[in-house]
Amino acid sequence: MFMNFRRIHKVQCIQLLTTGLMLCGMIVFWEELDHHVVSHLRAFTYRYLINSYDFLNSSFISNHHHRKDGSNSVDVSKGNYPYLINHPDKCGGSGDGKTGDDVMLLLFVKSSPENFEQRQAIRDTWGNESFIWTELGASVKVVFALGIHQDGSQRAKLQAALLLEDQAYGDLIQQNFEDTFHNLTAKLILQFHWGHKYCCQARFLMSADDDIFIHMPNLVKYLRQVMSSQSGGRDLWVGHVHRGAPPVRRKNSKYHVPYDLYPWSSYPDYTAGAGYVVSGDVAAKIYHATLLLNPSIYIDDVFMGICAKTMGISPQEHVYISGEGKAPYHPCIYDRMITSHGHATDLRSLWQAATNPTVHSIPKGFIGNLYCTVVRVVLLCLPYYQNTYSCMAAFI
Numbered sequence: 001m002f003m004n005f006r007r008i009h010k011v012q013c014i015q016l017l018t019t020g021l022m023l024c025g026m027i028v029f030w031e032e033l034d035h036h037v038v039s040h041l042r043a044f045t046y047r048y049l050i051n052s053y054d055f056l057n058s059s060f061i062s063n064h065h066h067r068k069d070g071s072n073s074v075d076v077s078k079g080n081y082p083y084l085i086n087h088p089d090k091c092g093g094s095g096d097g098k099t100g101d102d103v104m105l106l107l108f109v110k111s112s113p114e115n116f117e118q119r120q121a122i123r124d125t126w127g128n129e130s131f132i133w134t135e136l137g138a139s140v141k142v143v144f145a146l147g148i149h150q151d152g153s154q155r156a157k158l159q160a161a162l163l164l165e166d167q168a169y170g171d172l173i174q175q176n177f178e179d180t181f182h183n184l185t186a187k188l189i190l191q192f193h194w195g196h197k198y199c200c201q202a203r204f205l206m207s208a209d210d211d212i213f214i215h216m217p218n219l220v221k222y223l224r225q226v227m228s229s230q231s232g233g234r235d236l237w238v239g240h241v242h243r244g245a246p247p248v249r250r251k252n253s254k255y256h257v258p259y260d261l262y263p264w265s266s267y268p269d270y271t272a273g274a275g276y277v278v279s280g281d282v283a284a285k286i287y288h289a290t291l292l293l294n295p296s297i298y299i300d301d302v303f304m305g306i307c308a309k310t311m312g313i314s315p316q317e318h319v320y321i322s323g324e325g326k327a328p329y330h331p332c333i334y335d336r337m338i339t340s341h342g343h344a345t346d347l348r349s350l351w352q353a354a355t356n357p358t359v360h361s362i363p364k365g366f367i368g369n370l371y372c373t374v375v376r377v378v379l380l381c382l383p384y385y386q387n388t389y390s391c392m393a394a395f396i
């Protein structure tokens with residue numbers, strides 16, 4: 001009896017102590033807690049219970065620069081800078097309304113002046129237009145979107161190197177803005193304006209980071225499926241979707257957005273900027289949105305979400321388009337993957353492995369499917385590999 005009472009007493013004491021400690025911890029780590037838990041709860045509640053983003057219309061549409069005719073004169077206040085390197089006839093037209101080539105996909109790689117090696121690796125692997133044409137029978141135009149180097153002292157030297165590179169490959173599109181993280185929205189606007197002016201016949205437009213791997217055969221196959229589907233390849237915006245993402249308020253974060261720039265608790269849905277695809281009609285709508293909206297939000301994929309929301313477009317998820325992490329290396333993944341993020345030196349070896357004909361030597365039928373499902377569950381559903389494809393992808 002006595003022993004029992006003492007034990008209860010002890011348990012209560014411990015409970016009280018832990019509660020106290022937790023409260024103290026919450027006060028001390030409030031910023032962390034707010035960043036990791038509270039802001040997400042708030043954003044999710046907003047996204048799933050209220051889900052109205054009408055405030056975007058009144059807050060981001062700036063009437064002063066409203067240009068209904070979509071005239072193409074340079075308007076820097078809208079993030080539209082003059083071209084320094086351009087290829088108006090890349091898609092076969094010359095930008096004066098001529099139809100141009102039949103282009104399936106216009107693929108913009110967001111690069112930076114100093115990333116010569118990344119661009120070369122892309123040209124040698126998934127970005128090889130003639131490989132895509134001869135081996136896959138698809139017309140894909142790959143161009144690199146750039147600004148100017150942010151360091152004025154290095155700019156002239158780098159610019160000379162860029163001109164040489166462009167003479168050799170003819171695939172750089174450069175505008176006169178500083179190539180910085182906070183100017184990514186200018187780069188987004190570049191892509192949609194260039195696409196509208198010089199390649200508006202393209203069936204699809206893709207935007208990708210320059211450290212991404214794209215499994216081109218799988219992407220082409222997927223886009224063909226989309227074109228032959230009921231929608232006929234219209235009304236598509238597909239990628240790794242962020243739903244109900246809260247603005248980051250922590251000042252030391254790269255993604256920090258102050259309250260006066262975006263006071264609301266949740267962004268409209270958007271796809272991760274690492275890589276996403278839109279159909280031509282959606283690209284045209286985004287282009288028109290960029291003429292109306294104030295590009296003050298410097299996170300490009302969030303700005304894309306705002307543009308899309310005001311045009312009534314919502315993103316779709318593709319489980320094999322990566323938001324952040326690298327895909328696991330395995331033939332059962334290569335069979336399905338579309339993009340994988342965070343590659344540099346391994347781009348060439350991955351391209352070799354992922355497009356190797358032996359990938360298809362995995363036995364088909366029930367046994368092969370079962371084998372690959374088990375492999376994918378191990379690779380994607382265990383907490384070991386995070387941030388690549390969701391566990392759901394194992395079963396698709």
Ligand SMILES: *[C@@H]1O[C@H](CO)[C@@H](O)[C@H](O)[C@H]1NC(C)=O
Nearest residue numbers: 052053054057309310311312
């Ligand atoms: C305002 O926003 C809604 C969606 O939030 C959209 O459907 C509508 O077209 C927008 N109106 C204008 C004038 O842009």
Ligand SMILES: *[C@@H]1O[C@H](CO)[C@@H](O)[C@H](O)[C@H]1NC(C)=O
Nearest residue numbers: 123124125128129130131134
């Ligand atoms: C691109 O692909 C073509 C056709 O497959 C090939 O002949 C060429 O060597 C490739 N170019 C590069 C830079 O890998």
Ligand SMILES: *[C@@H]1O[C@H](CO)[C@@H](O)[C@H](O)[C@H]1NC(C)=O
Nearest residue numbers: 176177178179180181182183
């Ligand atoms: C963006 O580029 C413009 C034009 O070069 C420059 O004036 C501005 O400082 C840049 N903004 C940021 C945030 O880097």
